[in-house]
Amino acid sequence: MSETTPTAVLEDGTATTPDGLAVPTEKRDKPRSLWNDAWHDLSRKPMFYISGLLILFLIVISIWPGLIAGGDPLNCNLIDSQSGPTSGHPFGFDTQGCDVYTRVVYGARASVSVGIFSTLGVAILGSVLGGLAGYFGGWWDAILSRISDIFFGIPILLGGVVFLSVVKGGTVTTVSTFMILLGWPQIARIARGAVITAKQQDYVLAARALGAGHSRMLLRHIAPNALAPIIVVATIALGTYISLEATLSFLGVGLKPPAVSWGIDISAASEQIRNAPHMLLWPAGALSVTVLAFIMLGDAVRDALDPKLR
Numbered sequence: 001m002s003e004t005t006p007t008a009v010l011e012d013g014t015a016t017t018p019d020g021l022a023v024p025t026e027k028r029d030k031p032r033s034l035w036n037d038a039w040h041d042l043s044r045k046p047m048f049y050i051s052g053l054l055i056l057f058l059i060v061i062s063i064w065p066g067l068i069a070g071g072d073p074l075n076c077n078l079i080d081s082q083s084g085p086t087s088g089h090p091f092g093f094d095t096q097g098c099d100v101y102t103r104v105v106y107g108a109r110a111s112v113s114v115g116i117f118s119t120l121g122v123a124i125l126g127s128v129l130g131g132l133a134g135y136f137g138g139w140w141d142a143i144l145s146r147i148s149d150i151f152f153g154i155p156i157l158l159g160g161v162v163f164l165s166v167v168k169g170g171t172v173t174t175v176s177t178f179m180i181l182l183g184w185p186q187i188a189r190i191a192r193g194a195v196i197t198a199k200q201q202d203y204v205l206a207a208r209a210l211g212a213g214h215s216r217m218l219l220r221h222i223a224p225n226a227l228a229p230i231i232v233v234a235t236i237a238l239g240t241y242i243s244l245e246a247t248l249s250f251l252g253v254g255l256k257p258p259a260v261s262w263g264i265d266i267s268a269a270s271e272q273i274r275n276a277p278h279m280l281l282w283p284a285g286a287l288s289v290t291v292l293a294f295i296m297l298g299d300a301v302r303d304a305l306d307p308k309l310r
Contacts, residue, residue, distance in 0.1 A: 038228075041304040048304075051296035058290055062109040069105035073098060073260045082276040092278045095268060104282050107262045110255055111290065113172050114179070115242035121180035123234045126187025131226065133188070134195030135218060141192070148185040156182050160248050170256030175248065179241050190233055194226035201225070228305040235301050239294030246287050262287045 042048045061068060076098040083093045091100035133144040156179075163178050164170070198204065204221050212221075248254030249263025250270075257264060262283040269279035 038301075038304040042300060045300050045303070047296050048300040051293045051300065054289065054293035055297060058108055058112055058293070061105055062112045065106045065109060069102045071099050071102040073103045073106040074258060075099075082272060082279070084276075084278060091282045092276070094265065094279045095272060095276075100265075100279060100282050103260055103265055104262070104286050106260045107265060107283060108286065108290070110172060110259055110261045111242050111245055111263075111287070114175050114245040114255075115238045115294075117172065117176040118179035118183065118241040119234050119238040121176065122183040122187050122237065123230060125180060126184040127191045127230055129184065130188030130191030131195045131218070131223070134192035135199060135214075135222065144188065144192075148188055151182060151185045154182060156244065157247065160244070161251060161253050164248060164253040170254065170259065172255070172259075175245055175254050179244065183237070183241070186237070187230060187233060190229050191226065194229050195222055198222045198225045232298060232302040232305055236295055236298030239291040239298070242294070243287070243291050 076094075076096040078097045080089075080093040080097040081095055083089075083097075085092045089099050089101060091104060094100055094103070129144055133141040159182050160178055163181075164174065167174055167178075199217075199222055204217060207217050207221050245254055246261070246263035246266065249261045250267040252267065254263055255261040265283040266280060266287070269276070269283070273280050
């Protein structure tokens, strides 16, 4: 008796023969990459959607603050100094008579900008230096390790006070540059370890045996498989940099007026916390929610990209 040869496969996984008989077949799933697996895990986490929506909202109001705040953050009237919430001014007024709600909305621009620019700079500089050190090793690795040790020995808050006290300006560029200078060693060490692990894999050894050059192995084989830990650390660090900017501005060495920043408003409100607590509550709350959103996103990304946690 000869076997019946299926001629067409249906959507439910069965095949039909010329006689119209149904023959079951096995459906084969295509292998998924690390990034597909990560997205599959992220799409099932409520924390990812909550933090993602918060961050998207922060980015939108940072670019277009006028969408939800129609006033001018620098338009102040001393007659309204420290007044509580009124019609059209739900958060009240600060010491200078400025609308707290408008300043909170516009303050997101400076804080989020510092966080994003610092994180991008730290991730790019640290990844390049650490990746090259891990790939080539030898004297390059030794020099980078010693330089990293020197930077790790500098407390970032104390370094910020000293650096920003000497460098005048108090702009987003100045604060971001300082954070990049002191923040890259952490990413560099992580990138170094990830590259050392990746270059020992069989597919890299096979590419080297087939004559692949350094640039091809780094860009095509090693870098895509070493990015996961860098992305996780950078995502969490973004919230840390926003908090650091607020701390430096609170101490008077970060962003300077007329810049609008949550740290500047918290510093001004701290002296009047008993008389007008609303001045401190709203900018501090906005800062806390922002940092928490990025930490939540970093935790979700870490869980999705770490195979040991699945």
